[in-house]
Amino acid sequence: MSLTLRLAVPEDLPELRTLMNASIGELLRPFLTPDAVAASFDIMGLDSQLVADGTYFVVEDDGALAGCGGWSRRATLFGGDHSTGRDAALLDPARDAARVRAMYTHPDHVRKGVGRLILEACEAAAAGEGFIRCELAGTLAGEPLYRACGYREIERFTAPTSRGVEVPLVRMGKALAGAVSR
Template sequence: MSFIVRPSIRADMPTIDALLARSYPKLLKADYPPSVLVTTLPIIARARPELIGCGTYYVAEEGTRILGAGGWTLDRLRADKGHIRHVVTDDRQLRRGVGRAILDHVIKTARRSGIVELECASTLTAVPFYAALGFEGEGHMDISLGPGLHFPAVRMRKLMP
């Protein structure tokens, strides 16, 4: 593994945005019909400014190239619960441990912050990835992206004693 995981900074925003825009269509294509992707990708394949500088969103970087990103945020109601947020690996860098390194870092930092439970809304594509990291599926869900616009996902949870 020749990359590092570090907190994202505002200057990473254009690179993360481009990574999401390039990789999500390729990674999700096998698991979602074109009718879903054409309406949802313009919304979900965009970097979230509120995440980039929050301190718990990270990038995996090799030299000056960002290979992946992802992080976590606190639950609004429970101080010991966190939510996995906007994870992506460069579609040209799969099977190198990029996603695992980011999630391992997320789990470690969340645990240090007193988090005992992590939840995520996994894409259908990423369910095996999260399961391999100890997350358990809790059923299908639809993420509302706007009036009449829904993205199919799977609610997954990891308890961290």
């Protein structure tokens, strides 16, 4: 296994969508009902703003796309391009927490360190821009990883979908070590 990390580029978008769909469709099944897994596609997916902002990472395992995820200096906590309630307002690092966003691991690459590698890169980049905290909206499938990486629960909530199904999420946060003061 040889994991490599790089920033995503616009040419990655089609392959990223495929990876995200596989991740949502398979990795949420042990945690949600079939209706809730299907409804998850309404609120999760690709946020191309992260790629445009240069804050979205791709992990490859011997050249195969193994995972992706990023962070944001924008107010949106979760959701893809198609999701409602997005907010592109810039956050204030002195007051706001950076957002860890759109974390997905391909089902063939779970438990190989992909998520940890992405989280470390996100946290380092956010700290480098002066953020002292990160927050995220995790799925029930992702919660164990986030806990293992030092994130703590802030609140549990459900996200409504167009299918009338509420998808459970957990808002989590973490103080960043090595944050640069501005």
